[in-house]
Amino acid sequence: MTAEVETPPEAKARSGHVPGEPGLWVFLLGDMVVFGIFFGTISVLRARHTEEFVTSQQTLHLHWGVVNTIILLTSSLFVVIGMHLARARHHRAPLFFLAAVVCGLMFAGVKAIEYTSLVQDHHTASVNDFYTYYFMFTGIHLGHVVLGMGALLVASRVARPTSTGTHRMAALEGVASFWHLVDLLWIMLFATLYLVR
Amino acid sequence: MSSADLRAPSATVQRVMAYSALAFCAIYGAGILLANFIPPPSPDDSAAEISAFYAENTGRIRTGTLLMMLGGATMIPFFAVLTLQMRRIRGHFDGLCLAQLLAGGIAVWVFTLPPIIFAVAAFRPGQDENVTQMLNDLGWFLFVWNLGTVTVQAIVIAVAIFSDRNPEPVFPRWVAYLNVWVAVGFLPGAMLTYFKTGIMAWDGLLAFWLAAVLFFSWILVLFWATLRAINREAVGTGSTQPHPETSGVPG
Numbered sequence: 001m002t003a004e005v006e007t008p009p010e011a012k013a014r015s016g017h018v019p020g021e022p023g024l025w026v027f028l029l030g031d032m033v034v035f036g037i038f039f040g041t042i043s044v045l046r047a048r049h050t051e052e053f054v055t056s057q058q059t060l061h062l063h064w065g066v067v068n069t070i071i072l073l074t075s076s077l078f079v080v081i082g083m084h085l086a087r088a089r090h091h092r093a094p095l096f097f098l099a100a101v102v103c104g105l106m107f108a109g110v111k112a113i114e115y116t117s118l119v120q121d122h123h124t125a126s127v128n129d130f131y132t133y134y135f136m137f138t139g140i141h142l143g144h145v146v147l148g149m150g151a152l153l154v155a156s157r158v159a160r161p162t163s164t165g166t167h168r169m170a171a172l173e174g175v176a177s178f179w180h181l182v183d184l185l186w187i188m189l190f191a192t193l194y195l196v197r
Numbered sequence: 198m199s200s201a202d203l204r205a206p207s208a209t210v211q212r213v214m215a216y217s218a219l220a221f222c223a224i225y226g227a228g229i230l231l232a233n234f235i236p237p238p239s240p241d242d243s244a245a246e247i248s249a250f251y252a253e254n255t256g257r258i259r260t261g262t263l264l265m266m267l268g269g270a271t272m273i274p275f276f277a278v279l280t281l282q283m284r285r286i287r288g289h290f291d292g293l294c295l296a297q298l299l300a301g302g303i304a305v306w307v308f309t310l311p312p313i314i315f316a317v318a319a320f321r322p323g324q325d326e327n328v329t330q331m332l333n334d335l336g337w338f339l340f341v342w343n344l345g346t347v348t349v350q351a352i353v354i355a356v357a358i359f360s361d362r363n364p365e366p367v368f369p370r371w372v373a374y375l376n377v378w379v380a381v382g383f384l385p386g387a388m389l390t391y392f393k394t395g396i397m398a399w400d401g402l403l404a405f406w407l408a409a410v411l412f413f414s415w416i417l418v419l420f421w422a423t424l425r426a427i428n429r430e431a432v433g434t435g436s437t438q439p440h441p442e443t444s445g446v447p448g
Contacts, residue, residue, distance in 0.1 A: 023371030030378035034385070037403055041396050129395065136388060136397070 020174030035185050038137045042192045056130035065194040068110050072183045075103030079176050089161040097156035104149040148182045151175040208431035214278035217271045218420035224268030232261025237400040241393040244326040247333050251319050258319040262312035269308030276301025282426040286361045293357040300350035311340035341399045344383045351380040372422045382411045
C-alpha cells in the first residue's frame, strides 16, 4: 500500500533523530543568525538612542502585538496536533494544517491593520531608525509567514492519510520546524520591539 | 544517461574547470584586500573624505581592481561545469540548467563591473570631489546592491537539487538548503539605498559582512559539491564519457 518506512520512536530517541532532514537545519540555523543580527541591532539602537526608542515604541499597538503572539502560538499548537494525527494517519490531520494557514492569514491581517494605522499617524519608516527597523524586520518576518503558509498548504496535502511516499513524515516535520521557527522569531521580535523598555 | 544534446568534456577537463572557482576566490579576494576595500569606505563619508581615500590609495586601487576585473572572469568555466553537472539531475539540459547558465553568465559581469567603476574613480586623482564620490557610490551600488541575479541563481540551483530523484543524488540536499539561505541572506542588502549608516548600509553587518561571508562560503561549497559530482560521475555508471566497462549499462 505505502512505501513509507517510519522509524519506531524508541529507535529515534537512541539515534538522536533530527526533525525533517539534517540539511534543512543549515537553512533554519542560518535564518536564526540573520534574525540574531536583527535583535542585536535593536538592542544597540535602544542603548544608543534610549529616549527616541522608548517614545517611538509607545506609538506601537501593544494590544495588536499580543493578539498576533496568541495567534501564532495557537497556530503552532494546531501544527503539533496535526503532526500527531498525521503520524497516526488520522483523516482530520489536514484540517489542522489548514487551521494554521488561517492563523497565518489572521496574523497578516492584523499586521496590515497595524501598518495602516502607523502610516496614518505619520509614523512611517523614514521618521527615525526605530520605525525603519520596525517596518523592515517585521516586514521580513511577514515574508517568512507568507512562505510558511505556502509550506503549510503543501503539508495539508501530504498529511492526508492516503498520501504515500518514503519521506512523508520527514516532509511534514520540515514544514512544522519552519513554522515553529516563524513563531519563535515573532516572539523574539515582539519582545524586543514592543516590550523591552 | 542521455547526453545526445551536449557532449561533456572529460572528467579531468571538468575538474580543471571546477578549480577555476578557487582561482576566483583567491584572485578576487586578493584584489579586494589590495584595493583597501576592507572595511569599505562608509557611505556616510563626505566627498572630501572619499576623494582623499582615492588619492591616498591610487596605486593599491588600480592594482587591486585589475585583479578583481581579471579574477571575475575566472568564474566562466566554473559556472559552465556546474551547469554540466546540474544536467545530470534530469539526464538532459532542462530549463533550470538554462536559467543557471544565464544567471552565471550575468554574474560574471556583476563581478567585473564594480572594479571597472572603482578603477575609473581612481584614474584621475585630484579631480572634482563630487565626481569621485559619485563614482564611488556607483561602484559600491554595483558591488553590493547588484544581488538580484545571484539570488535568483541560488534559488535555481536549490530547486534543481530539490528536484533530484536519482537513487544517488548528483548534489547533497543540504547544499540546496544552503542555497536557500544564501538567497535569503542576500536580500537585506536590497535595502541599502535607504541607509548611510547601520547594518543595512553598504558597509553594514548585513548588507556587506554577512553577504561577503555568505558569498564566498557559497562559492566554496558549490566548488566542493561540483568536484564531488564530477568524481562520482567518473567512477559511477552515470558517466557521460566512454567507459569501456560501463558502456551499455543503462545509467
